[in-house]
Amino acid sequence: MIAWRTDDIGFQRVAISTDQPLAFNRVFHDDITILAFRHSYWRSEQDRRQHDETPDHLVIRNAGQVFSARLIEARASAETAPECREMHLSGKRLAQIYEESHGVLPAVDFSSPVIMSPELVQLFWDTHWLFEHRNECTLLATTYLSWLLSAIAQRSSGQGLKASTASCSHRPMQAIEYLRAHFQDKISLSDLAQVCQTNPYTLLRQFKKAFGIAPHDYLLAYRIFRAKQYLQAGLPCSEVAHLCGFADQSHLNRRFKQRLGVSPGSIVPRTRS
Structure with missing residues (x-):
């Protein structure tokens, strides 16, 4: 066991x-x-x-x-x-x-x-x-x-989720702003809901309705976006993994390949002519 x-x-x-x-x-x-x-x-x-x-x-x-x-x-x-x-x-x-x-x-x-x-x-x-x-x-x-x-x-x-008494059209964008500002941190759904002054179930429903994806999908996409920027700036993969909230370099490699179809090592730093 x-x-x-x-x-x-x-x-x-x-x-x-x-x-x-x-x-x-x-x-x-x-x-x-x-x-x-x-x-x-x-x-x-x-x-x-x-x-x-x-x-x-x-x-x-x-x-x-x-x-x-x-x-x-x-x-x-x-x-x-x-x-x-x-x-x-x-x-x-x-x-x-x-x-x-x-x-x-x-x-x-x-x-x-x-x-x-x-x-x-x-x-x-x-x-x-x-x-x-x-x-x-x-x-x-x-x-x-x-x-x-x-x-x-x-x-x-046999009952559905009850409608939330609090509604806010700005809440999904507020969640995105927080995820972008804290993308390198460990964020739980409860943490994110508390920032947005709502409950996890309402936040999930409103976020999906606004953007078509769940908050964790957005967070992963943004982490990979920032990782690509760091790699293009010449930072090593191990450091990029730490900066972008991945557990380790292998975690970064796995997620990078899943989303972009290439390994992080294939990202070549930009050079000036």
Whole structure:
């Protein structure tokens, strides 16, 4: 098992054995738990109801809910082994998330703990991966977390996001101005929303409506733009990576190639005739 904690949220990645039966009888988590499986199938019981848990299901359990679960089948593929990934949020952390949402986010309904949705499962895996590789981009990871919690709240409750009582046509441009001024820093979605005096969910919606992309897409594009300027001025790649908010030179190389199709080293400094 690999476990870590960031932003007061616990993360776990657990390998599942294909050689021995696994069963948990009447246990509970201390925190609110979100989990999904790969290449394994489980049967659980909670509140006198049985549930099948497959790789197409996302499981959400409130803190203190008693449940039982047993492994039905686990099989490895050529690429990946059976595993379970989990996220753990304290009640205090979830309350903080709702406070930051300014009433926009509907309450999560934990009465049906197993949600059938391959799209939601994929969003969970992507979010989990981003927090495991946090150096990719803080804004990207925290945006995915907001998308995940928003999707879970809406899917479990059957309610959409509530309209924000505060509207401001200048807010998306305010966000861009902040991103351009602080592009080299680690910026979370909550940080950006606080600067714009709104909540993360409203900011994401208004930013996408105004510019057609999410804030983290803009930040990456601007970082690459500035990196290209620094490279053309003759700065070494390692220094450019640091100046532009990338984790290291390999991170800069990877993102540069993805966006521009060439490596940073191919950028030749401009010379005067």
